[in-house]
Amino acid sequence: MKSIAFAAGWDRPPAAAGATVWLTGLPSSGKTTIALELAGRLRADGHRVEVLDGDEIRRFLSAGLGFSREDRHTNVQRIGMVAEVLARNGVITLVPVIAPYADSRDLVRLRHELGAVPYVEVHVATPVEVCSVRDVKGLYAKQAAGEISGLTGVDDPYEAPDKPDLRLETQGRTVQESAAAVHRLLVARGLLGWDADSGAWSA
Numbered sequence: 609m610k611s612i613a614f615a616a617g618w619d620r621p622p623a624a625a626g627a628t629v630w631l632t633g634l635p636s637s638g639k640t641t642i643a644l645e646l647a648g649r650l651r652a653d654g655h656r657v658e659v660l661d662g663d664e665i666r667r668f669l670s671a672g673l674g675f676s677r678e679d680r681h682t683n684v685q686r687i688g689m690v691a692e693v694l695a696r697n698g699v700i701t702l703v704p705v706i707a708p709y710a711d712s713r714d715l716v717r718l719r720h721e722l723g724a725v726p727y728v729e730v731h732v733a734t735p736v737e738v739c740s741v742r743d744v745k746g747l748y749a750k751q752a753a754g755e756i757s758g759l760t761g762v763d764d765p766y767e768a769p770d771k772p773d774l775r776l777e778t779q780g781r782t783v784q785e786s787a788a789a790v791h792r793l794l795v796a797r798g799l800l801g802w803d804a805d806s807g808a809w810s811a
């Protein structure tokens with residue numbers, strides 16, 4: 609199959625369409641780690657990739673927003689819009705953001721669908737018991753010590769997706785295995801156009 613691309617005179621396969629890949633899940637579930645691992649793999653395969661990091665967005669685009677239901681909704685809609693613009697322009701946009709409310713996520717998906725922009729929802733479904741042991745940023749410990757409140761999955765809601773495109777259990781799996789599961793989904797959906805591993809069009 610590779611020879612078809614080169615016989616056609618391309619020095620590299622034509623760019624695939626962009627897509628938004630939203631990784632929703634609890635703090636420390638693995639969203640950011642999986643997004644960064646997958647981004648590296650996709651970039652190595654020649655894809656244009658952006659990772660919209662939740663912390664960075666909150667420092668700039670969503671500066672001043674807190675963690676009330678309303679602020680989280682606003683944050684998610686802003687990120688959804690940026691992701692849609694990027695994806696519409698051929699970028700695979702990975703979004704490791706909690707997005708705890710189903711109606712907020714559904715609105716982002718709907719806007720993508722209305723614009724015919726591919727959208728994939730991955731639920732990083734690590735149980736809270738595992739997340740609170742990982743506690744990458746010390747938030748679970750702070751909540752337990754009474755220093756913060758309103759922590760998603762502990763004393764603030766997390767509405768798990770009913771029908772995500774992929775539900776990923778990360779406990780007992782390596783980061784590479786988790787990222788590979790998302791990669792397989794993108795290939796199965798025909799979103800990568802050209803699969804460098806198999807040397808075939810994934811569509």
Ligand SMILES: Nc1ncnc2c1ncn2[C@@H]1O[C@H](COP(=O)(O)OS(=O)(=O)O)[C@@H](OP(=O)(O)O)[C@H]1O
Nearest residue numbers: 635636662663675680683705706707708758759760
């Ligand atoms: N109260 C509370 N609840 C949940 N998360 C909290 C909270 N306070 C701070 N943080 C940290 O904020 C990081 C970014 O949150 P998000 O923008 O992804 O959240 S949301 O979608 O707007 O709900 C989020 O990043 P991740 O740990 O990568 O998920 C948290 O570490």
Ligand SMILES: Nc1ncnc2c1ncn2[C@@H]1O[C@H](COP(=O)(O)OP(=O)(O)O)[C@@H](O)[C@H]1O
Nearest residue numbers: 635636637638639640641744778781782783786
């Ligand atoms: N299979 C896995 N997939 C993703 N992360 C994992 C996995 N196994 C262990 N981890 C670890 O879990 C932690 C997840 O942290 P992070 O990605 O920052 O979570 P989040 O972005 O959801 O808050 C990291 O320390 C990561 O190394």
